[in-house]
Amino acid sequence: LFEERRSGKIQPAVEVRFRRKDGTAIWTLLSARPIFRHGQFAGALDMFTDVTGRRLAEERFRVFFELSAAGYALIDPVSHRFLSVNRRFCEITGRDANQLVGLSFEDITHPEDRADDDERFGALFAGRVGEVSTEKRYLRPDGTVVWVHLTTSMVRDPTGKPELQISVVEDITARKKAEQEFEAELQRQITQRTRELDEKTKQLESFCYTVAHDLRAPLRAINGFADYAIEDIGSDHPQASGFLDRIRKSTTRLDALITDLLNYTRIDQLPVTHDRIDLRPVIDSALRDLDEEIRQSDAVIQVKEPLPAVIGEQSILEQMVLNLVSNAVKFHRPDEPPHVDIFARDGDGRVRLFVQDRGIGIPPEYHQRIFRVFERLQTSRGYPGTGMGLAIVARGAERLGGECGVESEPGKGSTFWIDLKRA
Amino acid sequence: MKKPHETILLVEDDENDALFIRRAFTKAGITNPVRWVDNGERAVAYLKGEGEYANREQNPFPRVVITDLKMPQMGGIQLLRWIADNPSCRVVPTIVFTSSTAQSDVNEAFQHGAGAYIVKPVDIRELERVAKIIADYWRLSLLPDLPS
Numbered sequence: 205l206f207e208e209r210r211s212g213k214i215q216p217a218v219e220v221r222f223r224r225k226d227g228t229a230i231w232t233l234l235s236a237r238p239i240f241r242h243g244q245f246a247g248a249l250d251m252f253t254d255v256t257g258r259r260l261a262e263e264r265f266r267v268f269f270e271l272s273a274a275g276y277a278l279i280d281p282v283s284h285r286f287l288s289v290n291r292r293f294c295e296i297t298g299r300d301a302n303q304l305v306g307l308s309f310e311d312i313t314h315p316e317d318r319a320d321d322d323e324r325f326g327a328l329f330a331g332r333v334g335e336v337s338t339e340k341r342y343l344r345p346d347g348t349v350v351w352v353h354l355t356t357s358m359v360r361d362p363t364g365k366p367e368l369q370i371s372v373v374e375d376i377t378a379r380k381k382a383e384q385e386f387e388a389e390l391q392r393q394i395t396q397r398t399r400e401l402d403e404k405t406k407q408l409e410s411f412c413y414t415v416a417h418d419l420r421a422p423l424r425a426i427n428g429f430a431d432y433a434i435e436d437i438g439s440d441h442p443q444a445s446g447f448l449d450r451i452r453k454s455t456t457r458l459d460a461l462i463t464d465l466l467n468y469t470r471i472d473q474l475p476v477t478h479d480r481i482d483l484r485p486v487i488d489s490a491l492r493d494l495d496e497e498i499r500q501s502d503a504v505i506q507v508k509e510p511l512p513a514v515i516g517e518q519s520i521l522e523q524m525v526l527n528l529v530s531n532a533v534k535f536h537r538p539d540e541p542p543h544v545d546i547f548a549r550d551g552d553g554r555v556r557l558f559v560q561d562r563g564i565g566i567p568p569e570y571h572q573r574i575f576r577v578f579e580r581l582q583t584s585r586g587y588p589g590t591g592m593g594l595a596i597v598a599r600g601a602e603r604l605g606g607e608c609g610v611e612s613e614p615g616k617g618s619t620f621w622i623d624l625k626r627a
Numbered sequence: 628m629k630k631p632h633e634t635i636l637l638v639e640d641d642e643n644d645a646l647f648i649r650r651a652f653t654k655a656g657i658t659n660p661v662r663w664v665d666n667g668e669r670a671v672a673y674l675k676g677e678g679e680y681a682n683r684e685q686n687p688f689p690r691v692v693i694t695d696l697k698m699p700q701m702g703g704i705q706l707l708r709w710i711a712d713n714p715s716c717r718v719v720p721t722i723v724f725t726s727s728t729a730q731s732d733v734n735e736a737f738q739h740g741a742g743a744y745i746v747k748p749v750d751i752r753e754l755e756r757v758a759k760i761i762a763d764y765w766r767l768s769l770l771p772d773l774p775s
Contacts, residue, residue: 413727413728413729413732414697416726416727416728417697417725417726417727420726420747420749421641421643421644421726423749424643424644424647424726424747424748424749424751424754425641425643425644425647427749427750427751428643428646428647428751428754429643431751431752432650432751452750452751455749455750456749456750458749459749459750463728466728
């Protein structure tokens with residue numbers, strides 16, 4: 205060093221280490237300037253600056269960078285090439301530092317994640333986001349996929365121009381794998397439960413039909429033999445044949461209950477298809493089914509157009525309308541025949557179908573209760589029924605994603621409505 | 628049932644129902660003999676004229692088969708299938724007469740060649756009314772020749 209200086213060469217500043225009296229090392233930055241007198245080397249002006257603190261900080265940073273448990277990469281924001289990577293980053297990506305420097309981060313990113321990278325790093329570069337925090341996949345040279353959590357921030361010069369991209373990367377493959385296994389397991393369980401539930405539903409359905417079928421045979425026997433007995437003893441024993449007639453009528457009532465219970469379970473089990481349904485044919489079908497009741501009671505039924513189409517399921521809707529119209533015809537005032545108006549209003553993407561009668565009406569305190577299973581307001585003497593009709597309407601509305609309700613006052617008639625999505 | 632001697636084959640496992648149906652037919656004015664068997668196998672034996680039904684004089688080939696669906700061993704659907712598969716029997720009109728209102732049963736019955744599907748009413752007077760309608764319908768209908 206000193207020989208060179210003597211020959212007149214100007215040296216760049218170098219860092220020189222000294223030992224203090226107490227034995228500790230001190231790093232200095234030496235800048236020297238030779239002094240010549242009459243062309244002869246006369247000495248040098250040496251300046252030593254204590255840089256121990258800086259050396260220490262650098263060393264600490266190097267240790268931190270190199271031994272950190274997270275992967276670190278410094279990336280050129282323009283070319284996307286790696287400038288410097290630490291040991292952990294090399295382990296995660298499966299390449300050594302020499303290989304990585306010179307590659308761009310796209311080169312080691314899973315092909316399916318590259319488009320997302322373009323998007324997020326574009327935003328970071330343009331300053332639309334302050335940092336990128338995401339989960340993505342790298343592809344190792346051996347073809348294995350590694351999932352990482354990546355946080356990237358941008359160092360900018362005073363004018364805001366991107367200078368350096370700093371990425372911190374954590375290997376989350378194990379977590380991802382556990383998550384995927386958990387999801388697969390969850391999916392498997394859902395599939396299995398659904399299958400079990402379908403199976404149970406089918407069993408329930410077949411159970412209902414079997415019960416209905418098997419209950420009807422003895423019911424028919426009771427009914428039939430009571431009838432034969434009436435024929436045989438007839439007018440000789442008016443009281444006995446009166447009792448037998450009650451037995452006979454009870455069996456028809458029990459049969460109606462079974463039928464309505466079946467209808468109720470059917471509403472529950474029918475698949476809901478969300479088709480476009482025209483209301484007119486639904487109403488016409490209900491009126492056809494009620495033809496006998498309508499004729500016998502001299503009912504006046506007025507259907508008012510327009511009736512907008514709704515989203516629903518044909519047979520569920522038919523059951524609902526049938527029960528509403530049947531009630532409207534049934535619960536008329538004793539002194540006048542039933543008068544039923546059927547009309548619809550629409551707005552806000554919904555259609556509300558009204559079935560309005562001028563019958564006996566319902567006290568407000570019962571407006572909720574009547575929609576429950578087996579709830580009846582009237583004795584079967586005055587108005588026969590099973591108490592299932594409005595329960596079917598309510599369940600049907602629920603299944604079609606709609607609502608139903610009633611406006612009514614005693615003596616002023618009732619207006620039942622079904623609210624459905626407009627087609 | 629234009630001809631009063633032509634036989635009706637009734638396939639019904641419930642003895643009471645068989646009684647009611649026969650009585651309902653009588654009340655409806657049907658004088659044809661009704662032969663009653665209580666399951667599908669016996670119905671097949673009857674149609675084939677086998678075993679206890681070998682004597683065709685006593686067990687004539689039926690003009691119409693009225694069958695229940697749910698019966699022990701061979702049920703109504705299998706019986707319908709068997710009839711459809713046998714060219715000599717295929718001409719016999721079939722009526723399903725059952726308590727079942729399940730749409731799946733209705734579909735299956737017609738898929739296997741049922742000529743009609745009538746639900747048995749619980750009320751006996753209603754049953755008599757239905758029996759009369761069935762009788763009237765078959766009185767109106769023209770029917771194919773029976774296998775000799």
